[in-house]
Amino acid sequence: MKKFSSLAISKADELVFGVSPNPVEVKPGFVVGAGETFPELNYILPHGSEVSHATMDQVEHVYGEMAKGALERAARLGIEHFVIEVEQVFEMTAYPEWGERIARVTREAIQQYEDKGVHAALRMTIADIRDRVRPPRNRTSTETSLVLESFERCAPYADILAIESTGGKEVHDPALLMCDSGGVVFALGELASRDMAFLWEKIVSIAKKHGKIAGGDAACGFANTAMQLANKRMIPTVFAAMVRAVGAARSLVAVECGATGPDKDCAYEGPMLKAIAGIPIAMEGKSAACAHSSRIGNVAMSCCDLWSNESVPYVRLFGGYSPEVCLEELWYDCKLLNESRRHGQERVLRDLLVSSDVRTSVEALMLAPESVIRISRAIISSEDYLERALRAAVEAIAIIEEAVANGTSQVPESELVWLDQMKLGLEPVQSSSGKAVDHYAAFYPDFIPSEYGL
Amino acid sequence: MSTELLKEIATCIERGKVNAASPYPPDMKGKEGADELVKKALDQGIPASEILEKALIVGMSAIGQKFSRNEVFVPDVLMAAKAMQAAMKHLRPFFDSGEAKHRGTFIIGTVQGDLHDIGKNLVAMVIEGGGYKVVDLGVDVSPEKFVDAVKQNPGASVGLSALLTTTMINMEKTVKLVKEAMPGTKVIVGGAPLTQEFADKIGADAYSPDPQGALEFLNRTN
Numbered sequence: 175m176k177k178f179s180s181l182a183i184s185k186a187d188e189l190v191f192g193v194s195p196n197p198v199e200v201k202p203g204f205v206v207g208a209g210e211t212f213p214e215l216n217y218i219l220p221h222g223s224e225v226s227h228a229t230m231d232q233v234e235h236v237y238g239e240m241a242k243g244a245l246e247r248a249a250r251l252g253i254e255h256f257v258i259e260v261e262q263v264f265e266m267t268a269y270p271e272w273g274e275r276i277a278r279v280t281r282e283a284i285q286q287y288e289d290k291g292v293h294a295a296l297r298m299t300i301a302d303i304r305d306r307v308r309p310p311r312n313r314t315s316t317e318t319s320l321v322l323e324s325f326e327r328c329a330p331y332a333d334i335l336a337i338e339s340t341g342g343k344e345v346h347d348p349a350l351l352m353c354d355s356g357g358v359v360f361a362l363g364e365l366a367s368r369d370m371a372f373l374w375e376k377i378v379s380i381a382k383k384h385g386k387i388a389g390g391d392a393a394c395g396f397a398n399t400a401m402q403l404a405n406k407r408m409i410p411t412v413f414a415a416m417v418r419a420v421g422a423a424r425s426l427v428a429v430e431c432g433a434t435g436p437d438k439d440c441a442y443e444g445p446m447l448k449a450i451a452g453i454p455i456a457m458e459g460k461s462a463a464c465a466h467s468s469r470i471g472n473v474a475m476s477c478c479d480l481w482s483n484e485s486v487p488y489v490r491l492f493g494g495y496s497p498e499v500c501l502e503e504l505w506y507d508c509k510l511l512n513e514s515r516r517h518g519q520e521r522v523l524r525d526l527l528v529s530s531d532v533r534t535s536v537e538a539l540m541l542a543p544e545s546v547i548r549i550s551r552a553i554i555s556s557e558d559y560l561e562r563a564l565r566a567a568v569e570a571i572a573i574i575e576e577a578v579a580n581g582t583s584q585v586p587e588s589e590l591v592w593l594d595q596m597k598l599g600l601e602p603v604q605s606s607s608g609k610a611v612d613h614y615a616a617f618y619p620d621f622i623p624s625e626y627g628l
Numbered sequence: 629m630s631t632e633l634l635k636e637i638a639t640c641i642e643r644g645k646v647n648a649a650s651p652y653p654p655d656m657k658g659k660e661g662a663d664e665l666v667k668k669a670l671d672q673g674i675p676a677s678e679i680l681e682k683a684l685i686v687g688m689s690a691i692g693q694k695f696s697r698n699e700v701f702v703p704d705v706l707m708a709a710k711a712m713q714a715a716m717k718h719l720r721p722f723f724d725s726g727e728a729k730h731r732g733t734f735i736i737g738t739v740q741g742d743l744h745d746i747g748k749n750l751v752a753m754v755i756e757g758g759g760y761k762v763v764d765l766g767v768d769v770s771p772e773k774f775v776d777a778v779k780q781n782p783g784a785s786v787g788l789s790a791l792l793t794t795t796m797i798n799m800e801k802t803v804k805l806v807k808e809a810m811p812g813t814k815v816i817v818g819g820a821p822l823t824q825e826f827a828d829k830i831g832a833d834a835y836s837p838d839p840q841g842a843l844e845f846l847n848r849t850n
Contacts, residue, residue, distance in 0.1 A: 221793040221821070263794050264741065306743050306768065351746060353703040402820075403746070408702040487793065588699070 175371065176430050177557050181550055182452025186543035189445065189477045190524050191511050195452030198434050200295040200387060201333050204255045206436045207454030207479045211511045213504035214257040214297070214439055214456045214482040215244055216465075217497040221487050225265040230272055237276045240488050240497050241283035247498035249290040253505050257334070257456070257480055258284065259297040259439065262324070267301040268317075270324040277331035297389060298332035299438070300324045305340035305395075312341050312369050312625045322376055329384035335377060336389040336438050341369020341626070342424075345618040346396050350403065353413050353592065355567060355599035360614045362396060362417075362424040363563025363603075368626045370424065374431035382432075390437035390447070390455075391428040393421030398440055398466075401537060405467055410589040412574055415536045416596060419549045419570035422446035423563040426553065429453060439482030442470065445541055448477060449550040456480035461503050464496070469535035472527040473542065481508050532583055536574050539583045545573050560610060564603050571596055630674050634683040637665045637715065641687025641757075644707025646714045652707060662711040666718045676722035677729065680759055684715055688757030689843075695754075696840040702750060705839075709753040716756075723761075730761040732850035733784035735777045737765030739802055742795035747819060751787060754839035760846060771802040775809045782810070785846055788832070790819040800830040807831065814849050816842055 182195040194207030206212060217240045219225070225233050241258060248256060260280055266273035277298050284294045301324075304310045304317040312318060325335055342365030349357025370391060381388040392398075397418045404414035422443035429435070435453030437444045439462075444455030458465070459474030462484035468474075475481060483500040493499045514523040524543075531538035539545055552569035556562040575593060577583040602613050611628055615621070639645075640662040643653050647663035660668075669679050691708040694700045722728040734755045738748045745767045756762045763777055763784065778784060786806055790796040796819065803815050816834040817827050827835035833849075836842040 219794070222797045223794060224797060225794065263792075308767075347746060351702050351749075352706055353701065399746075403702070407698045408750075410701055 176432075178426070178430070178450050178554050181449050181547065181554065183449045184547065186547050187521065189449055189543040189546060190520050191476060191478050192515055192520070194435070194448055194454040194479055196434070196454070198387060198436060198454055200257065200436065201293060204293055204295055209515065211478060211508045212255050212257065212480055213253070213501055213508055214259055214480040215497060215501045215504065216259040216261055216439065216483060216485045217244070217500070218261070218263070218485050218487050220489060225263055225272070230275070233272075234275050234279050236488060238279040238283055240495070241280045242286070243495045244497045244501045245283055245287040245292050245294060247494065247501055248292045248294070249287055251502060251505060252291070253501070254291060255293050255295075256501065256505070257295045257297055257436070259299060259482070261299040261485065262301040264301050264303050264306070267303045267320055267324045270320060270327045273298075273300070273324045274327035274331070277328040281331035295333040296331065297334040297336055298328040299336040299338065300328065302337055302340045305343055309344050309620050309622050310340070310625065311622060313372060313627075314625065322380070325377055325380045329380055329386050332386055334387045334389040334436065335381050336391065337373070337377065338392045338394040338438065338440070339366070339370055339373055340395050341373070342366030343395050344620045345614065347399075348618060348620075350396075350400055350409065350417070353409055353595065353599070354617075355413070355416060355596040356602045357599070357614060357618060358417055359420055359563045359567050359600065359603050360560065360610050362393070362420045363560040364610060365621065365626050366393070366396070366424045367427050367559035367563070368628070370427035371431060372627065374428045374433060378432035388428070388433040390433050390435055390441060390444075390453070391425055392438035392441035393425050393443055394438070394440045396424070397421035397443060401442070401468060402466065404537065405469070410592040411469070412536055412585060412589050412592050413596060415540045415574060416567050416570040418443055418537065418540045419446075419566040420563050422549060423553045423559070423566045426450060427559075436480050439480065440484060442474060442541065445477050445543075445546040446550045446553065449546050450554055454479035456482050458482040458484040461500070461507055464500060470531055470538045470541060473531040473538040475507070475511070476524045476527040476541070477543070477546075481511070534584055536577065536583045536585055539573060539577055540570060548573060560603065564600065567596075567600060630669070630672060633665065633669050633672070634674070634679065637662060637669065637679065637683035638687040638690070640665060641684055641708055641711045641715065642690045644704060644711050646707075646711045661714065663714040663717070666715040670718055676719045676727060679715075680719060680728060684712055684757070685759045688712055688754065692754050692757065692840045692843060696838055705750065705753065709757060712757045731759040732846060733761045733763060733781045734787060734846060735763045735765065735774065735781060735784050736787040736789070737769035737774060738767040738789045738791075739795055739798040740768055740770050741798055742790050742792050743767045744789070744791035747791070748787075748789040751789070751818065751839040751842050754843055755787075755846065758843040758846065771798070771805045774802050775805050778806055778810045778813055785814040785816065785849065787842060788815065788817045790817075790822065793821045796821055796826065799832070803831050816845050818842065
């Protein structure tokens with residue numbers, strides 16, 4: 175397995191939207207990371223839709239309509255290249271033939287528009303249903319087989335394969351709620367990383383067999399859960415910011431296994447992966463407010479290569495159906511980014527995107543180019559999964575403390591006490607001398623070590 | 629004397645002081661916690677129901693209200709719940725024998741197809757802290773399982789949780805079956821995508837965006 179010992183992008187100034195050291199041709203003539211930023215559109219069934227044997231014909235029809243609507247809008251506006259992401263709901267993975275039907279109908283729609291000058295790529299994101307049974311049997315369950323079967327069945331129709339894997343979540347969830355920083359580091363650094371190594375070796379193999387791209391794996395169920403909990407004032411934002419940095423150490427494993435990007439949109443840890451491995455990344459921000467709120471809507475755009483709306487339910491708006499509307503918004507966002515590059519103003523725009531968010535959010539601070547480089551360096555300073563996650567956490571806390579001290583980022587008074595608590599929480603990892611598993615198994619008994627190769 | 633002790637216990641619950649060995653919260657390090665003080669209260673002859681009403685519920689209510697006002701975070705509530713559990717360990721025999729009574733029973737679960745349990749767990753803890761017996765059915769709970777639980781716990785109220793727009797529809801069937809099986813059962817729903825409008829549409833009795841709201845609903849209806 176490849177390990178990174180140096181950064182592909184070592185200077186903050188070089189971390190900019192549209193350009194990655196290792197661009198990826200997602201389909202012939204459509205290269206991501208080579209100078210232009212493109213939209214990535216994601217949509218989902220209307221609220222309250224049921225996916226079942228009884229409704230599957232209708233579900234397939236709706237997915238076809240959603241794709242065609244977006245492609246038609248692209249043809250009218252002259253959008254030559256964009257990515258459609260179909261993110262499976264649980265049922266589509268539990269019944270892989272259903273997921274295959276959705277992939278096929280989307281591919282057919284894409285093909286219909288090739289002659290009209292629209293060359294869309296399809297990212298199929300398989301749902302990780304292994305977590306449905308707690309404690310999950312990540313390596314040996316029927317669900318594991320269904321996940322891998324879904325990749326196999328969807329690969330022929332997809333251009334990019336992706337997942338938001340959930341290994342370690344059974345420990346991460348309670349650790350997050352307790353704001354146990356050590357528990358988070360253990361869940362992401364040890365458990366999630368080991369699980370990704372297991373899973374991604376197989377995903378990359380499937381992608382290679384079908385001649386498709388192994389995209390990436392978002393720490394969505396971890397760092398984005400933290401972000402949402404912080405948004406709702408359930409946990410401190412300083413804690414959520416630290417989780418983001420630790421999540422990067424975890425998500426890097428996919429790349430080490432052979433994923434090439436473009437990384438997943440909801441992987442806000444993508445900038446670290448871009449800095450470390452030079453892969454192109456998808457990001458979501460202000461134009462994903464249709465899916466969820468965040469404090470990082472502008473900074474997220476600052477080094478994206480694909481710009482995503484995350485997800486929008488299929489509804490009729492004044493301007494058309496929601497996927498078409500989102501695609502148009504994303505396209506205008508991308509046009510602005512690309513135009514700034516043509517004028518040599520991309521760093522000016524990037525810096526504005528960064529500073530407009532960093533002042534008001536420590537979560538945004540984690541994605542500021544200087545922070546990204548620091549956290550990335552911390553991650554590659556060790557090859558050990560747990561140690562590098564720990565170093566990411568320590569670096570994140572240091573960055574936040576410096577920002578608090580010099581007033582760069584605003585942190586609510588009620589959260590300051592948590593910075594010390596977070597440092598204290600890391601002590602069991604720092605002093606575990608290779609026995610972190612024993613320590614955390616006592617606190618979080620709801621995981622099966624053998625399912626992580628432990 | 630007993631009033632002071634009950635106040636001390638309430639403070640331990642609110643601050644999440646489990647026992648003397650617990651280092652949390654740092655400013656109470658080394659002091660007795662809910663564990664020791666509740667035992668002391670029982671030894672002094674204070675009735676279990678009085679300890680529950682005047683100390684445990686008071687402490688949990690205080691932290692619940694602070695949480696509703698965004699003054700504390702979930703881990704603070706969880707630590708309070710841990711202290712509550714340490715205290716309940718001593719009181720449970722009195723409830724089992726019937727000497728003391730819960731305010732009511734609350735059955736809770738995340739609906740079928742949905743595996744998210746963070747919100748559900750939080751609600752369960754606050755409701756338990758409010759003096760109710762909580763029957764937690766877990767995640768991905770079928771409507772039939774809710775019905776079985778209601779039949780086994782006559783008079784119980786029911787809480788349904790969902791995080792996904794694709795699973796919230798399963799609430800409607802659950803509400804319908806529960807109310808058919810046990811008419812008059814109060815059902816409260818919650819979860820990120822839900823609204824009062826949706827709750828009304830599916831025939832639920834209430835919607836709450838936070839645990840404290842759910843507790844207040846139960847207090848009004850029990």
